Every structure is written in C-alpha cells, then in structure tokens.
Amino acid sequence: MERRNQLINFLTSLGYKLIESDNYNLANRIKKYDKDLLLFFNPKYPRYEIHSCTFFPSNRPTYCISSEYLDSELLLKLKRADNRTEFGFREKMDLVEQSRLKEEISNQKKEQDLRENMMSNVKKEDKGIRHFYMGG
Numbered sequence: 001m002e003r004r005n006q007l008i009n010f011l012t013s014l015g016y017k018l019i020e021s022d023n024y025n026l027a028n029r030i031k032k033y034d035k036d037l038l039l040f041f042n043p044k045y046p047r048y049e050i051h052s053c054t055f056f057p058s059n060r061p062t063y064c065i066s067s068e069y070l071d072s073e074l075l076l077k078l079k080r081a082d083n084r085t086e087f088g089f090r091e092k093m094d095l096v097e098q099s100r101l102k103e104e105i106s107n108q109k110k111e112q113d114l115r116e117n118m119m120s121n122v123k124k125e126d127k128g129i130r131h132f133y134m135g136g
C-alpha cells in the first residue's frame with residue numbers, strides 16, 4: 001500500500017474527514033502544489049488541516065498547517081510555511097525520489113556483481129576440466 005493511502009487510512013481511523021473537492025477547489029490546488037499533500041477536516045478541533053505523506057509512516061509528523069476556515073487563506077498559509085523551512089515540500093519529495101533511485105541503482109549493481117562473480121566461478125571450473133576424445 002502506498003504512503004498516501006496509508007496516511008488516509010490512518011487519519012480517517014482517528015476521525016478525520018478527507019476532503020477531495022470543495023467550493024474553492026483547494027484540494028486540487030494543494031495537489032498541484034505538491035502531490036503528497038492532503039486536505040483533511042479534523043472534527044476534534046473543528047479545523048481544516050493539510051498533511052503530507054512524504055515521510056509517512058516514519059516518526060516524522062505529517063501535519064503541515066491548519067485553519068478554521070476552508071478558503072484561499074489556507075493555501076497562503078501553506079506557501080508561507082513552506083518559505084520558512086530550509087527547503088520546501090517539493091524539494092523533500094525530490095530527496096525521497098533520489099533516495100529511491102539510489103537504492104534501485106545499488107540493487108542493480110549488486111545483481112550485476114553477483115552475475116559477474118558467478119560467471120567468473122564458472123570459467124574457473126571450466127579451466128580445470130579436460131575433455132578427451134576417444135575415437136575409434
């Protein structure tokens with residue numbers, strides 16, 4: 001299951017309501033801003049919250065920002081919060097993707113090294129075998 005669905009399942013189990021469409025089209029605008037951001041309504045503290053699934057399910061918090069009102073102020077708060085961090089949500093996502101790419105390359109290299117090692121062992125074994133033709 002991907003991080004996005006895991007976060008949705010986790011927060012909805014806590015009573016949060018996922019908002020996928022709204023009058024201000026904020027849910028879609030947030031997705032365009034960063035595909036890992038999700039808009040929820042938290043009934044415990046009646047407010048709208050934006051959460052990021054970038055690092056979920058690690059111990060890092062998913063909460064980004066909140067507002068009592070569902071309006072364009074929420075997106076403005078998100079952009080302000082993003083500007084105060086040392087790097088933004090998009091950069092975080094790029095780091096995650098780079099990490100995945102490095103892991104993939106490392107795995108491919110390990111597989112290739114294994115194949116090459118296996119082939120060199122086969123060649124060594126072949127050198128010790130003598131074939132004789134006993135013709136008549």
